Amino acid sequence: MRKLYPLALATMTLLCPVFETSGDEGMYLFNDLPVDQLKSKYDFQPSQAWADALRLSSVRFNSGGSGSFISSDGLVLTNHHVASDTLHKLSSEDRNLIDDGYLAKSLDQELKAPDLELNQLVSIDDVTERVNAAVAEDASVADAAVQRRAVIAEIEKESTDKTGLRSDVVTLFGGAQYHLYRYKKYTDVRLVWAPETAAAFFGGDADNFEYPRYNLDATIMRVYEDDKPAELDHFLRWSDSGVSEGELVFVSGNPGRTQRIFTVEALKYLRDSRLPYVLDYLRRKEIMLQQFGLEGAEATRRARDELFGVQNGRKAYTGMLAGLQDPNTIATKQTRETKLRAAAQSDPDLSDTESAFAEIAAVQAEKKRMLGQTVTFRSRLFDLALTTVLRAAEDAKPNGERLREFTESGRDSLVQDLLSTAPIYRDLERVKLADELARFVESRGGDDQWVAVVLDGKGPRERAAELIEGTKLDEISVRKTYLDGTLDDIKRSDDALIELARKLEPEYRRIRTINEELDERERQAYAKITAAVSKLQGASGYPDATFTLRLAFGQVKSYIQDGETIEPATDFAGAFKHEAQHQGQTDFDLPPSWNQAQDKLDLSTQLNFVCTADIIGGNSGSPVVNRKGELVGLIFDGNIQSLTSDYLYTDQQARAVSVSGVGILEALRNIYGADQLADSIGK
Known part of the structure; x- marks a missing residue:
């Protein structure tokens, strides 16, 4: 699972281009797409209209993931594991949405998320000159940090006051560039459909970061405005066919943080100090949460979402550390x-x-x-x-002197978090x-x-x-009193x-x-x-990831592992075979809904596939589109060989793993009986 685990944000946020690029490497800015590279390698030239439509159809989840608009009436597609935070907060002792799944059969059954914010990137402005001009050439390190923070706060507040949009100044290329990102915020987000965890995380921790996979790691939500489903001009149409070997695909999402510009000394610090420290922390938390869960079924439910995040982070960081411990990486x-x-x-x-x-x-x-x-x-x-x-x-304090998260431009998001109705x-x-x-x-x-x-x-x-x-x-009224005080x-x-x-x-x-x-x-x-x-080497290239919208591209492509060819796509028949091969192992039990619907399914329907697109944590929930801009898949993971991509990318074996779009529709219609929902997708 490629969800952006919070500890990933604790790494340094300095952003620069890599020294060299190879293969399908790259997480490109939407205002600086690799047009020449796509033309020369794939004979494809994205138009401005194509890029704008994809950008405006993409969204970022404040909980740490990506998503996309998939209908004119506000439907949003993301991963089950990206939505799990919301599923957990909407659950109770009597209603376990994570285990049992959910389907709203009418608008009045759609469940409002307590504190979810989705961001749609509306515009990007280069504010580099203004930021640099505000920092005196002879300023000390301490003064430079204060001066930079002040001008960034000023730019963000001016933009928010003028446009009403969330406005974030993003540092790129190690401070060589500063871009102002303006987002439309959606804070009324409601749950429409989620499968059972047994389907979304089929194979459990054993299959996590592995391939082949057979997961329905998908969830559908809806954004509302003025208590009505939002009316959208930009959303993704849906391809009615699966992908094939060699097909060019694109990923539009919000990769978290990469460290590809890091010097050797910085990587050694991560290898020898930072990552071992994080792993010790995660292992400790994993044991603590597991022990808490032993107190009973309700305790297990209460700790489950956080435990899942810790376990996922532990496995991801283990892979990252293994990559750095390989002498070839350094x-x-x-x-x-x-x-x-x-x-x-x-x-x-x-x-x-x-x-x-x-x-x-x-x-x-x-x-x-x-x-x-x-x-x-x-x-x-x-x-x-x-x-x-x-x-x-x-x-x-004056706005320009405040810590970044307390400036006026971020006030609404701060208040939403402080007054969240999520249970504690x-x-x-x-x-x-x-x-x-x-x-x-x-x-x-x-x-x-x-x-x-x-x-x-x-x-x-x-x-x-x-x-x-x-x-x-834990009482909202008390928190509000302090907020107003x-x-x-x-x-x-x-x-x-x-x-x-x-x-x-x-x-x-x-x-x-x-x-x-x-x-x-x-x-x-x-x-x-x-x-x-x-x-x-020239100014072309891409900056390290910043949990902001990027475009990656690649091919649907098989690969060799342990002397065996790993085919790029799996199907529903493979899921039932995988279950049978692991009979008696709980994580490999498909939910009853799947077994009951087996005779109704077209078992040859594509379920998962891999491609060479360059992704990391934060890309979870990203739409995968074809040349026409049609949705063909949903990123939910990378294979184990991709875990070094924070530092070093290669498309020899590293693969991004997706749920196939046709697989989602097949499941909605023939497993979950959600024909009305399936009919509204892409329209």
């Missing part, structure tokens, strides 16, 4: 880096390139020292407390917070001054129970978690300031490397 990057540095040294205009590599190396040592220094405990209730405290303090389970929160406090003690040592502040003379479990008992932040109201609060967040605020800001300055140092260094790449 050797390949070292060859490219050596070539670039040698060329730069022979050019007088690029004399500062070598110092940029040295600066990045120095930053890695400092990042290693900071690793694990945090006071942000991963508990929903503590997150709400810390956000509440920071919000009040930041609102007292105190028993799960208590267990999660206790584990976080214990980890905090282990990381900092029992004699650390901040450990003393946090524990207040108690053990982690006792203190967590006290903190959860002493908060009312002032900094003085926060200071007077006797809520236990708010009191703790208030005490930790100085340490949080200290750590954040250090990390932001490290980011600024890296940004400036990578900008110098980018300048060298642009001069020596």
